[in-house]
Amino acid sequence: MSPPADRPVVRVDAGTGGAGEHLGASPRRLPRPVVVAVVALLLVVVVAAVADGPLRRREQGQLADTARAAQQSIDFTDRRVSGTVQYVSPQLTSATTPPDVRADLAGIVQKSASGRVPALQARRDAVAATRLVPWHAAERKARTALLTYLDERLRLLRAVAADLAVLYSPTPQLTQLRDRATKALVDAGVARDVLGG
Numbered sequence: 001m002s003p004p005a006d007r008p009v010v011r012v013d014a015g016t017g018g019a020g021e022h023l024g025a026s027p028r029r030l031p032r033p034v035v036v037a038v039v040a041l042l043l044v045v046v047v048a049a050v051a052d053g054p055l056r057r058r059e060q061g062q063l064a065d066t067a068r069a070a071q072q073s074i075d076f077t078d079r080r081v082s083g084t085v086q087y088v089s090p091q092l093t094s095a096t097t098p099p100d101v102r103a104d105l106a107g108i109v110q111k112s113a114s115g116r117v118p119a120l121q122a123r124r125d126a127v128a129a130t131r132l133v134p135w136h137a138a139e140r141k142a143r144t145a146l147l148t149y150l151d152e153r154l155r156l157l158r159a160v161a162a163d164l165a166v167l168y169s170p171t172p173q174l175t176q177l178r179d180r181a182t183k184a185l186v187d188a189g190v191a192r193d194v195l196g197g
């Protein structure tokens with residue numbers, strides 16, 4: 001009896017080792033070393049994923065703490081320098097003040113600025129010393145943005161210490177750097193108000 005025309009003919013070559021598969025053959029298994037390696041790799045990935053959460057939170061906390069401390073130092077510096085300016089301003093800006101007295105008054109403000117450089121430098125160094133693992137890109141970007149902002153703050157503070165006229169120059173780049181640092185910190189999971197904004 002021949003098969004109906006609508007059914008394909010299937011042949012199984014059991015003993016010839018031909019191109020077909022033997023119906024009784026078991027599926028091919030991966031070699032044992034490959035299975036062990038895959039399982040070990042999966043375990044490493046799972047352990048790393050579980051351990052990464054606390055590590056990331058610790059890094060975020062350290063970034064927040066060092067950024068907050070740096071901003072407090074900046075705020076204190078701004079208050080100290082502006083308070084000194086207010087104290088000497090009546091004579092500093094008076095047309096009747098002799099030039100040597102005016103220079104001495106400017107020197108008081110400049111000394112106030114230079115006296116705050118070491119404290120702000122120490123805060124900047126604390127940010128730079130924050131340890132971050134290489135694969136936490138957002139945290140590393142936040143630290144870099146924060147350091148750029150603090151470096152500009154230090155540059156301006158040193159410039160005021162050298163020349164009082166710098167104090168009266170506009171600094172739009174400082175606001176931009178602060179905004180970038182704030183955004184990078186937020187992107188890294190750090191609170192928005194760390195830099196006082």
